[in-house]
Amino acid sequence: MPPIIEVRDLAKTYASGTVALTGVTLDIREGEILALLGPNGAGKTTFISILCGLVTPTGGHAAVGGHDIARDYRAARTLIGLVPQEIAVEPFETVMNTVRFSRGLHGRARDDAHLEQVLRSLTLWDKRDARLNELSGGMKRRVLIAKALSHGPRVLFLDEPTAGVDVTLRREMWAVVRDLRASGVTVILTTHYLEEAEEMADRIGIIDRGRLLLLEDKARLMHEFGRKRLTVELTDPLAALPDSLAGHGLTLSENGLRVSYDYDTRADRSGIARLLAGFAEEGIGVRDLETEQSSLEEVFLRLVEEGA
Amino acid sequence: MNGRAVKTIFDHEMARFWRTPWESLASPVVSTVLYFVVFGAAIGGRIPSVEGVSYGAFIVPGLIMLTVLQQSIANASFGIFFPKFAGTMYEILAAPMSFIEVVAGYVGAAALKSIIIAVVIHLTAMVFVDLPMAHPVWALGFLTLTAVSFSLFGFLMGLWAKDWQQLQFIPLMVVTPLVFLGGAFYSASMLPPFWQGVAHLNPVLYLISGFRWAYFGMADVPVGLSLAAVTVFLALGLTAVWAIFRTGWRLRA
Numbered sequence: 001m002p003p004i005i006e007v008r009d010l011a012k013t014y015a016s017g018t019v020a021l022t023g024v025t026l027d028i029r030e031g032e033i034l035a036l037l038g039p040n041g042a043g044k045t046t047f048i049s050i051l052c053g054l055v056t057p058t059g060g061h062a063a064v065g066g067h068d069i070a071r072d073y074r075a076a077r078t079l080i081g082l083v084p085q086e087i088a089v090e091p092f093e094t095v096m097n098t099v100r101f102s103r104g105l106h107g108r109a110r111d112d113a114h115l116e117q118v119l120r121s122l123t124l125w126d127k128r129d130a131r132l133n134e135l136s137g138g139m140k141r142r143v144l145i146a147k148a149l150s151h152g153p154r155v156l157f158l159d160e161p162t163a164g165v166d167v168t169l170r171r172e173m174w175a176v177v178r179d180l181r182a183s184g185v186t187v188i189l190t191t192h193y194l195e196e197a198e199e200m201a202d203r204i205g206i207i208d209r210g211r212l213l214l215l216e217d218k219a220r221l222m223h224e225f226g227r228k229r230l231t232v233e234l235t236d237p238l239a240a241l242p243d244s245l246a247g248h249g250l251t252l253s254e255n256g257l258r259v260s261y262d263y264d265t266r267a268d269r270s271g272i273a274r275l276l277a278g279f280a281e282e283g284i285g286v287r288d289l290e291t292e293q294s295s296l297e298e299v300f301l302r303l304v305e306e307g308a
Numbered sequence: 309m310n311g312r313a314v315k316t317i318f319d320h321e322m323a324r325f326w327r328t329p330w331e332s333l334a335s336p337v338v339s340t341v342l343y344f345v346v347f348g349a350a351i352g353g354r355i356p357s358v359e360g361v362s363y364g365a366f367i368v369p370g371l372i373m374l375t376v377l378q379q380s381i382a383n384a385s386f387g388i389f390f391p392k393f394a395g396t397m398y399e400i401l402a403a404p405m406s407f408i409e410v411v412a413g414y415v416g417a418a419a420l421k422s423i424i425i426a427v428v429i430h431l432t433a434m435v436f437v438d439l440p441m442a443h444p445v446w447a448l449g450f451l452t453l454t455a456v457s458f459s460l461f462g463f464l465m466g467l468w469a470k471d472w473q474q475l476q477f478i479p480l481m482v483v484t485p486l487v488f489l490g491g492a493f494y495s496a497s498m499l500p501p502f503w504q505g506v507a508h509l510n511p512v513l514y515l516i517s518g519f520r521w522a523y524f525g526m527a528d529v530p531v532g533l534s535l536a537a538v539t540v541f542l543a544l545g546l547t548a549v550w551a552i553f554r555t556g557w558r559l560r561a
């Protein structure tokens with residue numbers, strides 16, 4: 001299956017001279033959820049804005065559904081729904097009207113049955129006649145999602161969909177995104193919440209200073225880049241670690257009953273065997289072992305630091 | 309061609325007009341009545357007629373032109389400035405429509421609003437004075453071309469404006485003076501020769517003169533020149549829009 005979005009050497013230098021993107025190349029697969037992670041100012045919004053037609057690239061090109069975003073912008077944009085980072089709504093418009101407006105802009109005939117379905121899926125149906133300035137921030141964000149879905153896009157861009165959204169609503173939002181994926185929609189989301197990427201994404205891209213540092217299946221990423229922590233529970237408390245074990249970089253808990261050891265799953269040898277042999281030599285009794293995968297957060301911070 | 313999108317913008321803009329019909333229509337009507345009271349009754353008593361037309365009737369075309377220019381600019385500039393201000397512009401830019409279609413939606417609605425207001429003023433004026441119409445088709449033609457041209461200018465101003473002050477600036481500082489000095493309330497022939505020359509440098513004079521000719525069959529300048537003037541206005545507006553379309557000025561970073 002050809003990729004739904006192809007991006008080649010996409011670059012953007014703003015008129016102010018700010019270099020926001022430097023030659024990003026990637027393919028996005030139809031039906032996947034791709035999370036773009038990156039610190040503030042990394043270029044995530046710029047990337048999305050170019051694909052949606054809000055910003056003109058200064059280099060490279062891109063295609064959505066095989067349609068070049070510049071030459072064949074109508075066909076490309078018809079496939080796209082965009083939920084922007086900033087919440088912006090027309091204050092005096094009603095929910096239903098603003099969603100109808102979005103659908104009309106995309107050249108689709110009025111279809112209130114479809115809109116009802118969209119509003120219901122976002123628990124906005126009861127608010128259909130409310131004015132937008134009467135809604136809470138979280139509701140407004142859902143209205144923006146409803147607008148983006150009003151014309152039945154095949155690709156949905158969500159620029160930080162859960163920024164400033166409470167935990168319950170965030171989980172609701174995740175459920176909505178999963179349903180969308182189940183119906184075949186490709187979702188590209190940006191986030192600062194690594195938890196979110198970990199929770200939602202099929203693949204994760206990390207952007208920093210306009211460069212795509214990495215694009216990887218989430219599971220592989222977690223596996224390949226993950227550090228693990230081994231915690232060894234001892235039968236008897238230790239007052240201090242013996243000198244023979246000093247080279248392993250161990251830490252002893254305050255009660256002397258737990259020793260933890262960090263290792264890199266990417267290394268050829270984890271060093272666990274050597275460590276345990278060392279314990280045996282010293283006559284330290286081991287009651288239990290526990291390993292813990294490091295979170296994406298740590299993976300992310302390490303990559304950004306390495307990239308610096 | 310995304311005709312549905314054009315209609316969506318057009319309907320959206322017209323809906324704002326009809327949602328508050330009182331504000332939309334009452335204010336032009338009230339100011340018309342005021343002008344009649346002040347100029348028609350007070351001054352008109354001293355100027356019984358201008359070239360055979362009663363002064364009360366004489367000022368009607370100028371009054372309509374004044375309102376059409378103001379309303380076209382105000383409506384179109386507000387129409388495009390508001391989404392910029394509210395931050396909803398992204399939706400227009402991400403829609404599968406060309407800039408020309410966006411312009412057609414906003415300018416079409418702004419022009420139609422002005423034309424509706426013009427008709428209402430005309431009808432209001434008929435209550436006060438006898439209003440002949442020598443060339444109704446020409447009147448409608450001048451009216452439409454003027455409304456479209458100045459809605460285009462308004463659209464450009466709304467695009468250019470970065471805040472509400474800028475939005476008010478050109479209508480207040482340029483357009484209103486040009487209309488008042490463009491013979492809205494007098495015939496240029498009533499001026500001393502020097503000021504007649506100055507008045508003829510004012511492009512708005514040609515619009516008002518042409519429109520007045522359509523009413524009364526008399527004009528300050530040959531009607532062909534008026535037609536040329538309105539064509540130039542339209543061409544200027546279209547050229548500027550085209551240039552923006554090519555460059556993305558003030559729209560896309």
Ligand SMILES: Nc1ncnc2c1ncn2[C@@H]1O[C@H](COP(=O)(O)OP(=O)(O)OP(=O)(O)O)[C@@H](O)[C@H]1O
Binds near residue numbers: 014043045047561
């Ligand atoms: N319209 C603009 N004009 C000039 N510079 C801009 C513009 N928009 C963004 N930038 C700059 O481009 C860079 C990338 O910004 P962008 O908004 O793409 O980052 P981001 O990854 O979305 O950040 P955040 O996580 O804070 O939303 C930043 O340095 C920003 O200041």
Ligand SMILES: [Mg+2]
Binds near residue numbers: 044045159
């Ligand atoms: Mg951003």
